[in-house]
Every structure is written in C-alpha cells, then in structure tokens.
Amino acid sequence: VRVTVLEVIQRSTEFLTKKGVDSPRLQVELLLAKVLGMKRMQLYLNFDRPLTVPEADLLRELVKRRGLREPLQHILGSTSFCGYEIAVNRHVLIPRPETELLAERGWQFLAKAESPRALDFGTGSGCLAIALAAKCPSARVWALDISPEALAAARANAERNQVAERVSFMHGDGFGAIREALTFDLIVSNPPYIPTDEIATLQPEVREHDPRLALDGGGDGLDFYRRLAAEAGRFLNSGGRLMVEFGDGQGAALRGLFEGAAWAVEDVLPDYSQRERILIASRRN
Numbered sequence: 453v454r455v456t457v458l459e460v461i462q463r464s465t466e467f468l469t470k471k472g473v474d475s476p477r478l479q480v481e482l483l484l485a486k487v488l489g490m491k492r493m494q495l496y497l498n499f500d501r502p503l504t505v506p507e508a509d510l511l512r513e514l515v516k517r518r519g520l521r522e523p524l525q526h527i528l529g530s531t532s533f534c535g536y537e538i539a540v541n542r543h544v545l546i547p548r549p550e551t552e553l554l555a556e557r558g559w560q561f562l563a564k565a566e567s568p569r570a571l572d573f574g575t576g577s578g579c580l581a582i583a584l585a586a587k588c589p590s591a592r593v594w595a596l597d598i599s600p601e602a603l604a605a606a607r608a609n610a611e612r613n614q615v616a617e618r619v620s621f622m623h624g625d626g627f628g629a630i631r632e633a634l635t636f637d638l639i640v641s642n643p644p645y646i647p648t649d650e651i652a653t654l655q656p657e658v659r660e661h662d663p664r665l666a667l668d669g670g671g672d673g674l675d676f677y678r679r680l681a682a683e684a685g686r687f688l689n690s691g692g693r694l695m696v697e698f699g700d701g702q703g704a705a706l707r708g709l710f711e712g713a714a715w716a717v718e719d720v721l722p723d724y725s726q727r728e729r730i731l732i733a734s735r736r737n
C-alpha cells in the first residue's frame with residue numbers, strides 16, 4: 453500500500469520533531485510541496501492522494517537532510533526576500549526576515565532622491581542590493597563583498613531579478629573594494645555581527661551552514677561597525693544616510709560608537725520581535 457499525503461506529513465513531522473527541528477510540520481509541508489510541485493496550501497486538498505514510489509523516495513531523502521539540520525532554504529535552493537526570489541548556497545548567508553526592514557527603510561529613503569546611488573556593504577546573496585534596485589528604478593546600486601563566491605551568487609540573483617544592469621559588484625576587503633571615485637546617498641550594511649565565541653552556541657543550521665565569514669564580527673561582534681563608523685563617512689554624499697542591521701543587545705554600544713565618531717544617530721528601530729535591530733545615522737556636518 454502506498455502512503456498518502458497526510459500520512460507522510462504526519463510521519464515526517466514526527467521524525468523532524470525528534471531531530472529538534474523548529475516548526476517541523478511546516479518544514480515537511482514545504483518539502484513535500486516542492487516534491488509534488490504544488491503550493492503548500494494545495495496539500496490540504498490532496499490529503500488522500502497516494503505518493504508514487506519516486507515521490508516518496510525523494511521526500512524521504514529531503515526530510516533526512518533536514519533532520520541532519522541542513523537549512524530548509526539550502527534544500528529548496530532559494531528563499532524569498534521582499535518578494536524577490538534569492539537563490540542561496542553555502543557561500544552566502546540565508547537572507548533573514550529582519551533584514552527586509554532594513555531594505556524597506558533603504559528604498560523609502562532612496563525614493564526621495566532623483567537618481568540616487570546606494571552601496572550594499574557585505575552583500576552576500578545580494579538580497580539588499582537587489583531589493584533596493586528593484587524598488588527604485590532610478591537608483592544605481594554598488595555591492596561589495598570579500599567573498600568571490602558570494603559575489604557570483606549575488607550577480608546571478610541580480611540577473612534572475614532583472615536588475616543586473618543597475619547593480620555593480622566589487623570584490624575586496626571592506627571599503628578597499630572601491631577602486632573608483634564613488635560616493636553614495638545611502639550605505640546599507642548587514643555586516644557579520646556575532647561575537648566569535650558565540651558562533652559555537654548557535655543552531656546547527658546557522659553554525660554549520662551559514663558561511664563563517666558572514667557571521668564572525670570579532671571578539672565583541674562590533675568589528676565591522678567600528679570600520680563603518682570610521683570609514684563610511686567619506687563615501688557618503690551630504691544629506692546621505694548610513695543604515696545598519698545589528699545583533700541582539702548591541703544597540704547601546706552602537707549608539708555610543710557612532711556618536712563618538714562624528715555621526716548623528718537618527719533612529720534605532722525594532723524588528724518583528726520588538727528587539728532593537730536597525731540603526732540609521734547621518735554624518736555630523
């Protein structure tokens with residue numbers, strides 16, 4: 453007898469629960485929807501549908517990978533960021549929902565300017581650069597990263613989302629990647645911000661599958677903010693903004709750090725869980 457959609461959902465959910473995976477049923481449904489080539493909600497209209505042997509085999513393999521704590525987005529191959537499809541692999545951080553708030557603030561600011569220029573510092577998958585370019589058709593965006601593999605993924609994502617002609621990619625260490633005389637109206641960054649010693653305490657999906665280069669913010673997690681506070685100013689046009697995402701509990705330290713380095717902190721915004729997550733600053737004269 454062949455197993456039905458409902459039965460396989462129940463069994464696989466039990467399996468992922470034992471493996472300590474968060475929201476196991478949702479994960480199974482998304483994997484099964486992928487295997488059957490349907491939308492997740494359609495599963496509910498097909499509970500009694502039997503799986504073919506190849507379908508059941510494929511699902512078993514994907515659920516097993518998820519049980520080994522490989523991220524769902526790596527298994528599916530992509531994720532959605534601000535409604536744009538972003539392909540991910542082991543060379544890029546999986547875009548997080550909190551970062552959508554940074555993108556939104558960014559394009560709201562860019563929308564007020566004529567032909568604005570923006571920089572995405574540490575672009576990873578390219579999610580921020582792509583969302584800014586897609587939402588602001590008059591904007592030009594530059595994106596830098598130290599990882600050539602990440603830049604390759606970001607470039608492919610820009611093409612996939614039809615913004616490649618307005619996004620330029622630059623390879624190098626921080627602002628050292630910028631080899632032309634460029635200044636920007638907006639600099640956004642979601643830099644690595646996990647304190648080095650805390651990486652080992654993160655969920656396996658993160659510590660074993662997000663690139664270490666995307667996580668490690670140095671001893672106190674603030675290394676990249678120090679670099680941004682010291683160096684971003686000279687790349688910013690007058691009236692420009694610097695918008696950065698930061699980690700849990702880093703808000704007070706960041707305020708001090710930027711205010712002590714000739715920045716005016718305009719706003720610190722919370723994320724969906726009401727934790728301070730985004731800092732917006734402008735240069736003091």
Ligand SMILES: C[S@@+](CC[C@H](N)C(=O)[O-])C[C@H]1O[C@@H](n2cnc3c(N)ncnc32)[C@H](O)[C@@H]1O
Nearest residue numbers: 547574575576597598599625626642643644666
């Ligand atoms: C936390 S990830 C953010 C990726 C993407 N912007 C996002 O929000 O999902 C940080 C990125 O910074 C890059 N990075 C790390 N060190 C860097 C450096 N010294 N210079 C430039 N980029 C760096 C990493 O390769 C990684 O892609």
